[in-house]
Amino acid sequence: MVESDFDKIDVVLREFEGRKGALIPILQNTQAQLGFLSKEALEYISEKTKIPVSEIYGVATFYTQFRLHPIGKNIIRICHGTACHVANAPKISEALYEELKVEPGGTTKDLKFTVEEVACLGCCSLAPVIMVNDKAYGRLTPDKIKDILAQY
Amino acid sequence: MENSVRIKVGLASCGIAAGGLDVLEKVEAFLKEHDVKAQLEHTGCIGMCYAEVLMEIEDDEFGSTMYGYLNAVDIEDILTAHLIEKKPLTEHIVVSDKFGGKEKEILDYQTRIVLRNCGVINPESIDEYIERGGYEALQKVIKDMSPVDVIDEIKESGLRGRGGAGFPTGLKWQFAYNNYADKKYVICNADEGDPGAFMDRSVLEGDPHEVLEGMLIAAYAIGSDTGFIYCRAEYPLAVKRLRIAIEKAKEKGFIGKNILGSDFDFDLTVYEGAGAFVCGEETALMKSIEGKRGMPTLRPPYPAESGLWGKPTNINNVETYSNVAWIIRNGAKKYADFGTEKSKGTKVFALTGKIKNGGLVEVPMGMTLRDVIYKVGGGIIDNRKFKAVQLGGPSGGCIPESLLDTPVDYDSLTKTGAIMGSGGMVVMDDTTCMVDMARFFLNFTQDESCGKCTFCRIGTKRMLEILNRITQGKGEKGDIEKLEDLSKKIIKGSLCGLGQTAPNPVLTTIKYFRDEYEAHINDKTCPAGACKDLVKYEILEDKCIGCGACKRACLVDAISGEKKEVHTINQDICIKCGACMTACKFDAVIKS
Structure with a gap:
């Protein structure tokens, strides 16, 4: 990920700061910004939200909407x-x-x-x-x- | 005169997909070019999806005139005839005050409570909703009714949950009311996941305020100040319109603090699902709102006792909430006049499959399936032979012709082995293979199983493997019995509705269409000609004139032959797509 990608995630995280159970909308908005959820992105979200990355990965793979690989145009x-x-x-x-x-x-x-x-x-x-x-x-x-x- | 002309274009998802935006653009251009003064509006789905794009013109001369089956190219002629020459083109009219129209009968068979505003009002305008009696019920409960009065009224109406299981709504509210807590939640289940069902989408897109009002009344009744609408992400337009509706309701003081001057507060958030069918199950849905994997939990405790974040929660689906305001406004007695002894009111169905008038219909409970399909739905496409109707999606079952006189109510449908379900109604003709249908649903449920219960996770997989084999002509003796045995165990060994109902499509097709299973297994044939591995496309020598249409249509170059000579299909290359059969104008391609 490039520097601006981290900034984009920061914007998303700020929007949901303090909201209970906001992991799914955070992932949705991150994906909308970056196209897919890379390993780096998941780790960064984990670091910032203090939610274990295993739990985030569990959620990201449970729902069909989330993509862990780049997609076509x-x-x-x-x-x-x-x-x-x-x-x-x-x-x-x-x-x-x-x-x-x-x-x-x-x-x-x-x-x-x-x-x-x-x-x-x-x-x-x-x-x-x-x-x-x-x-x-x-x-x-x-x-x-x-x-x-x-x-x- | 001209000022009172209103033109409404149907712009729900189906209308847009059918080209509604192009039509809208043409209408705009026409009005501008001819300097006609008219109010141009968008509206939701009126339910006649088969006739999209739909446009309604309201004026003094002709009252309401609904045009259907529109293309952008027709608009110029239709508007010129209607608005300028004042001689409407009747061949495009589907329903009209003055001209009747070929579809009027279909609407006359229906009773519209939930869909009363769909396709009539602009869903993004709260004023139009209020104009038609909207938010009157909310004012009535806040001013004149105690929570217990509201619960009693809903109980008396006989309203039952429209999500499928049919639990009495008033009783559900009572349970949530009885549980004391510092916080209670109200949730609307808008995670309409059954393939072939779009009732809730149409209501959310066509009349979002009706859902909000129902939720507000429920919140008042149980004593909750916070609500969530859990809507599937595949419905972007519904989400958008809900958010607009919530904003507008806040501006008018229907949502927020001290609603209508009372001490009732309510805040409402739209929550987008992320694509998991199991989240339609209430305990899984709440896990998902909490930001976790949507896996069901054991009940009891029921949500009314311990729901979202462990607090008492009332959860109903979209259609259930959509009935509430009508009941409060018109009284429980009037509502209970519709329907049967144990199933009151109306039910919305998404009528699809091989049916002439596919779309959204709302009928009183107790109407027979035959009337829904033949009178409201207009019968089978190309007047082919009816074979079965599938109700309740992956949790439901297929009902054969011999049971077509079954009335549409919770208990009668359950007796057939199918269920009322959320309202998907897929009609099948003699070209649909029932084994393939069962396979289709099993494929869906095994894919969507969350994996928590072993029988649901592995049992559905094994069942699918058997069904795959049968449809590939590799069925063995004893397969039917194995399917029945596995079904029983999956029903017993699963925690939630997904697993408990997953075998229904298989069990009902075995019950009513056992001969089709036997034909696949014993004779290796598919009576409906639908199972790809059991059919073969061939060209009849005496009918082929060598025009080459099939050769051009073939995607894999499996057809060879010189011009004006008989063509042949290379079976090794053929992918059995049927494009050649569609392309041939001389009926020379046959499926055997």
Whole structure:
């Protein structure tokens, strides 16, 4: 981590100073600032909050939202909720993995895309759905994947 | 005249995903270009998600006119016809005071208590909520009712927890009230994790104040001054709108110190979950708010006795709180008029899957599943054959056609082996494989098991392995019995609802669709044609004209053939994605 990264964590820590049980929001905000939670970042948070790093690591690995590795520039979330599953979401995933040559949860070599499978994005009526960053694409078929990726 | 025109565009998550923002932009541009004076507003989800993007125009000539299935390109024509030529294009209308509209019937079947404001008001405006009777109930309880009066009223209404288990809400409040402590908490469980369920999201995005008012009344009743809303992080818009709602409620003096001049104080914080399904379980949720791993603890003690940080805590879900203000305002008796003897009021369902009118519906308890699916939901897509309806997500079960006349209430649904659950209702047709469905849910629960109880952690894993084998055509005799045996043990050996209900999807599919399991195991076939390893795509020689559409659609270049000659699929390369079948216009590609 560079010097400015520590400053960013300091800002986050100041915001939650003295608040009971603030570890999860601290990690969320740190991740929002730095993209992922590096070992150094976790150790620094531990040092400042006096929460043992083992406990912080336990929390960080329990919740799926937290990432311990760098991620791609664009995050693609494939919905695998019930409605999307019934509407053939597995075929959308396959098409994506095929196109990007990555494994589930993986990041492309050029660090352009990270692909995650998520439980439900809550747009069931548009199934099957994927979300690229904050934009949702609904009523998909495998052949639409190429065009969507080309926009990024 | 022109001043009284109001245009509302549906901008909940589904509306935005369907292109709502593009529509909004077009409307803005139109109003500017033609110098039309109209109030342009955003609103939440009216529930007709299948017809998104939706836009409602309210004016003196036509009353309320709702347009649906919109694209940004249609807007110019629709607005010109409606606002300038005064001759609305009826083919785009879904519901209208003057023109009826093809969807009016669907709304007429419903009873809207929880969703009464969704899609009607601007969720970011507290004034619009107040205009429709908002915060009247809070004033009533503070001025005229004691905490015991409030609890009695809720008890009398017969309201039961809408999160799934159906525990009487009034009784829950009573327990928290009875426990003396220096501090008590009120929590709203908005960690809606069941895949295929989005009731709470729509309420939070469409009418956040309704949830706040319900929580305030609960806090007043049990004697609490601090509350948390635990909302899943996957719902950024809901979190944003809740925060705006809390700010506005503070400005108006509904949240804060000495609320409405009384000695009742209440402070409310939104807490974002970090992605763990088990946190929907109340003890796990409280651990998460405390900043720890969200692992359930043994009950008793129940939260009403020892909850958040060891203090008495009342925890209800979004939909439960959303009923409270209505009950106080209209009286418990009126609420109890809806529903059945033991299940009062209404229930919101997220209707999805192979259903024509997918979306959010609210029906009185006691309506039959058949009416919900065929009357409110419009039946099955492409009029295919109904096979099963899945209720209650990963904790629930699949109900077959023979039980479609089961009324929607807690006790009748439990008898079928499914549960009411939080309100996910996924409809399946004859192309859905029930073994694959069971596998899908098991895959989910085994992934989300927190790992504390051995049977839940390892038992679900073993069950998933068996189901994986069966769907791959490697099932063995005795597998069904093994699944049943493991199910019983997982139910017995798990601490929380996740493990105790995880086997339900498997048990109900075995109970009602045993023949499908047997077909997979004995004949190595998938009757629904859904299990990839048991199907094969082929091209019929007599139907293929050699157009090459399938070849172009194939992602892995598994199809070969010259132009105008019969094409063939190389089975070794084929990934069975089905793109060729979709691409073929001559029905020459078949699945066997």
